[in-house]
Every structure is written in C-alpha cells, then in structure tokens.
Amino acid sequence: MSRGLRDHLPTLLVAALAAAFGVALLQVTGILAAVIAADDVAGSSGTVAIMLNVTAFVFIAIAVYVAAVTTANTVATVVAGRTRLIALLRLIGSSARSQRAAIAREGLVVGALGAVAGALLGTGVAWGVARVGVAAGVIPEFDYGYLQPVLLVPMVAVVFTTWLAAWAGSRRVLAVRPAQALGNSAESSTEEVARRVGRTATGVTLIVLGVLALAGGVAVGLLYPMGVLIGVVGGILSFTGIVLIADRIMPPVLRAIGRLLGSSPSTRLAAENAVRHPERATRMTIGLVVGVTLVTMFAVTMETYRQAMTEVLSDQEMLEAAIGPVIDGTVAVFSGLVGFSAVIAAVGLVNTLSISVLQRTREIGLLRALGFDRTQVRTMILAEAAALTVAATLTGLVLGTVYGWLGAQSMLGSLTGEPRFVVPVVPWLVIAIVVVAAVAVTLAASVTPARRAVRISPVVALAVD
Amino acid sequence: MQNTPSDLGLIARAVGLGKRYGDGANQVVALDDVSIGLRRGEFTAIMGPSGSGKSTLMHLMAGLDTPTTGQVWLGDTDITDLSDSALTVLRRRRIGFVFQSFNLVPTLDVKGNVLLPFELDGRRPTLDEQVWIDELIDTLGLRPRLGHRPHELSGGQQQRVAIARALATRPDLVFADEPTGNLDSRTGREVLGLLAATSARSGQAIAMVTHDPIAASHADRILVLADGRIVRDLGRSTPEQISAYMLQMEAAA
Ligand SMILES: Nc1ncnc2c1ncn2[C@@H]1O[C@H](COP(=O)(O)OP(=O)(O)OP(=O)(O)O)[C@@H](O)[C@H]1O
Ligand SMILES: [Mg+2]
Numbered sequence: 001m002s003r004g005l006r007d008h009l010p011t012l013l014v015a016a017l018a019a020a021f022g023v024a025l026l027q028v029t030g031i032l033a034a035v036i037a038a039d040d041v042a043g044s045s046g047t048v049a050i051m052l053n054v055t056a057f058v059f060i061a062i063a064v065y066v067a068a069v070t071t072a073n074t075v076a077t078v079v080a081g082r083t084r085l086i087a088l089l090r091l092i093g094s095s096a097r098s099q100r101a102a103i104a105r106e107g108l109v110v111g112a113l114g115a116v117a118g119a120l121l122g123t124g125v126a127w128g129v130a131r132v133g134v135a136a137g138v139i140p141e142f143d144y145g146y147l148q149p150v151l152l153v154p155m156v157a158v159v160f161t162t163w164l165a166a167w168a169g170s171r172r173v174l175a176v177r178p179a180q181a182l183g184n185s186a187e188s189s190t191e192e193v194a195r196r197v198g199r200t201a202t203g204v205t206l207i208v209l210g211v212l213a214l215a216g217g218v219a220v221g222l223l224y225p226m227g228v229l230i231g232v233v234g235g236i237l238s239f240t241g242i243v244l245i246a247d248r249i250m251p252p253v254l255r256a257i258g259r260l261l262g263s264s265p266s267t268r269l270a271a272e273n274a275v276r277h278p279e280r281a282t283r284m285t286i287g288l289v290v291g292v293t294l295v296t297m298f299a300v301t302m303e304t305y306r307q308a309m310t311e312v313l314s315d316q317e318m319l320e321a322a323i324g325p326v327i328d329g330t331v332a333v334f335s336g337l338v339g340f341s342a343v344i345a346a347v348g349l350v351n352t353l354s355i356s357v358l359q360r361t362r363e364i365g366l367l368r369a370l371g372f373d374r375t376q377v378r379t380m381i382l383a384e385a386a387a388l389t390v391a392a393t394l395t396g397l398v399l400g401t402v403y404g405w406l407g408a409q410s411m412l413g414s415l416t417g418e419p420r421f422v423v424p425v426v427p428w429l430v431i432a433i434v435v436v437a438a439v440a441v442t443l444a445a446s447v448t449p450a451r452r453a454v455r456i457s458p459v460v461a462l463a464v465d
Numbered sequence: 466m467q468n469t470p471s472d473l474g475l476i477a478r479a480v481g482l483g484k485r486y487g488d489g490a491n492q493v494v495a496l497d498d499v500s501i502g503l504r505r506g507e508f509t510a511i512m513g514p515s516g517s518g519k520s521t522l523m524h525l526m527a528g529l530d531t532p533t534t535g536q537v538w539l540g541d542t543d544i545t546d547l548s549d550s551a552l553t554v555l556r557r558r559r560i561g562f563v564f565q566s567f568n569l570v571p572t573l574d575v576k577g578n579v580l581l582p583f584e585l586d587g588r589r590p591t592l593d594e595q596v597w598i599d600e601l602i603d604t605l606g607l608r609p610r611l612g613h614r615p616h617e618l619s620g621g622q623q624q625r626v627a628i629a630r631a632l633a634t635r636p637d638l639v640f641a642d643e644p645t646g647n648l649d650s651r652t653g654r655e656v657l658g659l660l661a662a663t664s665a666r667s668g669q670a671i672a673m674v675t676h677d678p679i680a681a682s683h684a685d686r687i688l689v690l691a692d693g694r695i696v697r698d699l700g701r702s703t704p705e706q707i708s709a710y711m712l713q714m715e716a717a718a
Pocket of ligand 2: 519520521
C-alpha cells in the first residue's frame with residue numbers, strides 16, 4: 001500500500017492547507033474579536049465579531065471549495081493511472097463498487113489527517129501572528145482561548161469535502177472494464193466528456209438569471225447606490241453558473257491558447273496534451289480561474305471607486321490621504337485571503353501535471369526513440385503548463401474585469417446625483433502581480449515533471465510491462 | 466586504417482558488443498561479445514529464446530542504449546560515444562522503429578503519426594517523399610483511416626501505421642522488435658508480408674526480432690541468439706527448417 005500512500009500525498013497537502021487556512025483565519029478573527037471586546041466603548045463589539053466571522057466563513061468556503069475541486073481532480077488522475085491495476089482486480093473478481101468505496105475511504109482518512117495537521121498548523125500560525133502583534137504593540141495583550149468549538153467547522157468541512165471529492169473523483173472506477181487489463185497499449189478512449197445535460201442546463205439558467213440581475217443592478221445603480229446589492233446577487237448566480245459549465249468553457253479556451261503556442265512539434269503536442277482530458281483540464285484550471293477572477297474583480301472595483309472619488313471630490317490631496325490607505329489595505333487583505341485559494345489550486349495543478357507526466361512515461365520514451373531531443377521534451381512539458389496557467393489567468397482576468405466594472409457601475413452610477421457611466425480603471429500593479437504569479441506557477445508546475453521527463457530513456461518505450 | 470563499414474556494403478556494424486546489467490552477484494550478462502554486420506537492403510530476422518538478448522542487441526545497435534563494451538557503427542559513423550543530441554538526430558533521420566506495442570502518439574491522428582519524423586526534423590516531406598508516403602498509405606490500406614486517433618484503430622491497423630511511419634523517411638535501417646507480437650497470427654503475417662515487401666522495394670535494411678518461424682521465413686538471413694551470444698547465422702530458410710532448428714536448440718538446452 002506504499003504506492004497508495006504516495007498517491008495520496010498531494011491530497012493530504014491540499015486538505016492540510018485548506019484546514020490550516022480556515023483555522024488560522026478563525027483564530028485570528030477570534031483574537032481580533034477578543035481585542036475589540038476588551039476595548040468596547042460603543043457596545044457594538046458583538047456585531048463586529050459577527051461580521052468578522054461571516055467574512056471569514058466566506059473566504060473559508062471559497063478555500064474549501066477550491067480544495068475539494070482540486071482533490072477530486074487529483075483522485076481522478078490517480079484512478080486513471082491505476083486503470084490497469086483496477087481492471088486486473090476486477091478480472092480476478094473484485095467489484096467496482098467495493099474498489100470505489102476503498103478509494104473514498106482512503107479519502108476520508110486522508111481528509112481527517114489533513115484536517116488535524118492543518119488545525120495544528122493554523123493555530124500555530126495565528127498564535128505566532130498574535131504574539132508578534134503584541135510584541136510590536138499593534139494590539140494590546142488579550143485574553144483568548146485557542147480551543148474554540150467553531151474551529152471544528154472548517155475541520156469537519158475539510159474531512160467531509162475530501163471524502164466527497166475522493167468519491168466523486170473515483171467515479172471512473174465504475175467505467176473500468178476488466179478487459180482493459182488485457183488490452184494493449186494505445187490509450188483507450190480518453191475520459192469521455194460526460195454529457196451532463198442537467199448540469200449544463202442549471203449552469204445556463206443561473207447565468208441567465210445572474211446576467212439579468214447584474215443588468216438590473218446596473219440600472220438601479222444609476223439612481224441608487226443600493227443597486228450594488230442586486231448586482232452582488234447577480235454576480236454570485238452568474239459566476240456559479242460559469243463554474244458549473246466550465247467544462248464547456250475551458251477546453252475551447254485551452255485550444256485557442258494552445259494554437260498561440262506555436263507550431264513546432266513540441267508545442268503542438270503540448271497543446272494536445274493540455275486538452276486530452278477535457279474534464280481533468282477543466283478541474284485543473286478552475287481553481288485558478290476562481291482565484292484570479294475574485295482578486296481582479298475586487299481590485300478593479302476598488303480602483304474604479306478611488307478614481308470616481310477623486311473626480312467627484314475636489315480636495316485631491318486630503319482625499320488621497322484619507323481613502324488611499326483604506327483602499328490599498330482592503331485590496332491587499334482581500335487579495336491575500338483569496339490568493340490563498342489560488343495557492344491551493346496551484347498546488348493541485350502542479351501535482352496533477354506531475355502525475356500525468358509520470359503516467360506518460362512510455363509515450364515520452366517513444367518520442368525520444370523517434371527523435372525528440374531532451375530540449376524538445378522539456379519545451380513540451382513547459383508549454384503544457386503554460387497553456388493551462390495562461391488559459392486560467394486570462395479567463396480570470398477577463399471575468400474579473402467585467403465583474404469589477406459591473407460592481408463599480410452599480411455602486412457608483414448615482415454618485416453625482418445624476419445617472420452616469422463609470423469607466424473601469426484597471427489596477428496594473430495587481431494585474432502585474434497576478435501575471436508574475438502565473439508565470440511562477442507555470443515554472444513550478446513544469447520543473448519537476450520536466451526533469452523527470454528528460455531522464456526517461458527511450459528504451460522504456462520498447463519495454464513491454 | 467581498415468575498411469570503413471560502408472566499403473563492406475554494411476549499413477550497421479557491431480564489434481565485440483557487450484551489455485551487463487547490475488554488478489556483483491546480481492550481474493546479468495545480457496549480451497556477450499557479439500560482432501555482426503547488417504547489409505544494405507537486407508532483411509534480417511533475430512531469433513532466440515526469451516532473455517537471450519535480442520532486444521538488448523537491437524537497442525544498442527539503434528543507439529537507444531549504450532553498450533558496456535564494444536562499438537557500434539551506423540554507416541560510417543561510430544555511434545558509441547556520440548552525445549545524446551547527436552544520437553537523437555541520427556535516430557530521427559536514419560532509423561525507423563516498429564515496436565511490439567505502444568507505437569503511436571495517442572494525441573495525434575494517423576496522418577500526424579506518419580508525418581511525425583518529418584516534423585521532428587523541422588521540415589515537410591519533399592514532393593518525391595510525399596509520393597512515397599501516399600504509396601505507403603495506400604499499400605498499407607490506411608487511406609480511409611487518416612483522420613483517426615490510435616485508440617480508434619485495431620491492433621493490426623496500429624502496427625500498419627507504425628510501419629508507414631518507420632518507412633516514411635526512407636531510413637537506412639528499420640528496427641522492429643516483435644512487431645506482430647500483439648496480433649493474431651494471420652494479421653501478424655499480413656503485416657510482416659507488407660513490411661518485407663515494402664522494404665524490399667525501397668531498399669531499406671530491416672532487423673526484426675521474432676519468435677515466429679513463418680515470420681522469420683520472410684527474412685534473407687536469420688541470426689539466432691542464446692545467452693547473449695550469436696549461436697547461428699542462417700541464410701534464407703523455410704518455416705519447417707527454422708522450427709526444426711529452434712526445437713533442436715531447446716532440446717539441447
Ligand atoms: N534494464 C535491465 N536491468 C536488468 N536486466 C535486464 C534489463 N534489461 C534486460 N535485462 C536482462 O538482460 C537479458 C536479455 O534481455 P532482453 O530483453 O534482451 O531479452 P530478449 O531476448 O529480448 O527476451 P524476450 O524474447 O523475452 O523479449 C535478460 O536476462 C534480462 O533479464
Ligand atoms: Mg525482447
């Protein structure tokens with residue numbers, strides 16, 4: 001079972017990261033609430049604490065969601081690699097159901113281990129941050145117990161979603177036919193894109209409703225700033241819809257990006273590799289799309305807000321001094337919090353790419369035998385990683401800019417007292433950071449698999465296993 | 466200096482070739498002091514019991530692996546100490562391969578797989594080569610399948626695509642390691658017949674590993690390996706002669 005354990009390391013890492021993030025955030029929130037309560041003059045500390053908690057849970061939900069998608073993907077990739085083994089066991093008489101249940105059980109165990117490890121890590125981080133804060137005099141000495149029942153929420157969520165993700169990701173076990181143990185080499189029909197009509201219909205409905213609400217938000221926003229609330233509902237609906245039908249959006253985007261990579265044999269094969277499992281590619285990229293969209297959206301809205309304020313109010317310098325730090329601080333904190341989900345997604349992407357390159361050993365050996373040199377192999381892997389991250393980043397940047405503008409428009413359309421349209425302002429610094437991060441992810445995602453791939457000897461392709 | 470291999474009409478030559486795996490008590494001698502020359506345009510069958518070193522010999526002669534002792538020439542090039550990238554270019558331009566299985570790139574269709582060696586070389590087939598490729602595709606019956614991916618083809622069809630690819634660039638030498646090992650015997654013989662006939666027409670040398678006496682009877686020459694050494698070098702033989710010889714060898718072992 002050592003192989004099984006190694007297969008689950010990425011999942012353990014993802015579960016631990018998600019749990020650590022959730023627990024750390026709640027601990028910090030708790031500490032802040034304790035600090036505020038100790039210093040309560042207005043008697044409003046209860047409300048503040050609730051608001052802090054609600055905000056924390058929104059970010060935790062995003063992180064747990066991204067972690068679950070990532071885990072489902074990792075499990076699906078692992079299962080794809082074990083097809084022959086599973087088929088062999090089926091051939092001997094084991095039932096598909098029991099095999100799937102075994103994988104889900106492994107998910108449950110890994111989720112529990114990850115949750116506990118993450119909780120310890122998260123608490124440690126929160127404690128450290130608080131100690132540093134007190135030492136630096138940023139916050140006063142406070143009274144706070146680190147054993148809070150509410151911490152169980154992210155932990156249980158991580159265990160449950162890891163279990164669920166393992167179950168969902170192992171769906172393909174049911175599709176493995178015993179005959180595949182005997183079948184020969186050529187990769188059997190790639191993971192068919194299941195035509196999940198129901199899901200697509202739901203997604204499209206949500207998008208339509210969301211777009212209507214967004215339009216309504218913009219219209220109402222021309223008269224009242226409250227329009228933004230309608231817009232938020234529209235944003236949530238439409239974005240959920242987009243995530244649901246992502247398997248129809250990401251593959252075409254990946255193909256388009258793949259064509260841009262060039263027409264050398266290595267980049268052409270890389271483009272094909274990036275979409276050879278459309279479902280997997282979608283799940284590999286969706287976490288990054290979510291992260292980049294949210295960061296970009298928030299930054300665009302805030303930047304547009306700053307611009308609008310500058311236009312409306314005359315005393316520029318005083319204004320900059322007043323709202324500048326608030327806006328910068330909010331964007332930074334928010335980006336950091338959402339960015340963590342993007343980190344989880346990136347970890348997933350790195351893992352999935354590594355596993356899939358390992359599974360392609362024979363194919364790479366074949367290419368080497370036929371005359372691919374090492375540089376071409378390395379280029380191929382790098383280009384595949386680039387196709388995935390560029391597609392995710394671009395999609396996120398476009399969606400984020402559109403949502404950000406819609407948000408700003410609904411919020412600020414009535415700012416001057418008469419209806420007007422707001423020109424979106426693109427925060428280049430944030431965009432630059434996102435792009436640099438995407439480049440870093442690409443390099444990180446390709447370095448290990450590329451190193452492994454160039455070491456593959458062509459003799460491997462000839463060996464019959 | 467001695468005669469160059471090509472002066473002798475040899476397309477590939479091995480001298481004192483040896484390959485050992487592992488060391489100490491676990492050492493396996495896969496190949497032991499083998500010297501052979503493969504002649505231009507000749508179809509050589511390599512036979513011998515399992516583990517006798519057939520695949521190893523082929524890997525070494527094709528520059529896929531490095532020998533422990535001895536030297537290999539392809540044409541007049543001593544490939545023993547060539548760098549990895551020089552070897553890669555050599556394989557790309559001068560050698561064709563047909564493996565037992567997993568011959569094709571799953572993400573490319575039949576046409577893409579056949580043209581892959583040209584692409585790797587960064588060029589398109591010349592007019593003359595295109596005529597040859599079209600002829601290959603028709604001879605091998607692949608015309609209606611050009612747009613299909615490997616997983617949409619039967620095993621025999623996949624092997625025929627591999628043959629088309631191996632012959633497309635008209636390499637000096639084609640190595641085939643049990644190319645029909647995964648096929649039923651009729652399809653296997655059909656594929657082999659095509660391989661032998663096509664290469665005879667274009668003057669390419671073929672070295673093919675096989676266990677099948679009928680397949681070997683297509684060959685101009687039959688090399689028999691046992692325990693990493695060449696124990697017999699036969700001319701063209703009938704399937705009966707070959708089976709009789711192999712049986713006799715098994716009995717002696
Ligand atoms: N990578 C390796 N490591 C250790 N030993 C090896 C390796 N490859 C081959 N051998 C050994 O070398 C010997 C010759 O192997 P080879 O694959 O050349 O045999 P073969 O004649 O092709 O057999 P078969 O007909 O079964 O394919 C065998 O004893 C084998 O176990
Ligand atoms: Mg062999």
